[in-house]
Structures are given as C-alpha cells and as structure tokens.
Amino acid sequence: MLTGKQKRHLRSLAHHLDPLFQVGKGGSNEHLIRHIEEAIEKRELLKISVLNNCLEDPRDIAEELAEGAGAELVQVIGKTIVLYKESKDHKTIELP
Numbered sequence: 001m002l003t004g005k006q007k008r009h010l011r012s013l014a015h016h017l018d019p020l021f022q023v024g025k026g027g028s029n030e031h032l033i034r035h036i037e038e039a040i041e042k043r044e045l046l047k048i049s050v051l052n053n054c055l056e057d058p059r060d061i062a063e064e065l066a067e068g069a070g071a072e073l074v075q076v077i078g079k080t081i082v083l084y085k086e087s088k089d090h091k092t093i094e095l096p
Helices: 004-014 030-043 058-069
Strands: 021-023 045-050 072-077 080-084
Touching: 004 045, 004 072, 004 080, 021 030, 030 045, 030 058, 030 080, 045 058, 058 072, 058 080
Parallel strands: 021 045
Antiparallel strands: 045 080, 072 080
C-alpha cells in the first residue's frame, strides 16, 4: 500500500510519460493484463488511457487492471490511469 507522499511522488514522475496502452470498447481482458504485467516489470510506472468509445467507467477499469497485474493504483484522472509496481530486476524508482 502506498502512502500519500509516495503517490504524490509517483504522480509527478508519471506526468511526463505518454500512455503506453489504450483500453477501447472491448474493455480490459487477460491479453491486455498480461502485456501490462510485462511492461510494468521493465518500467515500474505506467500510464494507460481509456478511449472515448469505452463504455465502462475508467475507475472500474483501473481497479481491474491493477488487481490483475498485481500493481498499485496511483491515480485515475479523467480517462488516464497511472499504475506502479516495484520491479524485481529493473528497479529505478526510489520512493520517499
């Protein structure tokens, strides 16, 4: 579980990132979650965008993706999701 200070630090780091994945009208699925798990192991911090044609609520999608990938939900703002998971092999982010 992340503290408020840690989330604030991660949000500042994620601000400059471009979304790596997009969730469309199909919503989240096992294939997407598997790709997120692989990418988050390398990068630790991911930004995901939810497209306008997606009928599900972005917060519901964010919780589903975070749970499926075993990551921490940092932020959902508008249709943008930020996830964090500490990497085992490629640790680069030091949390306060």
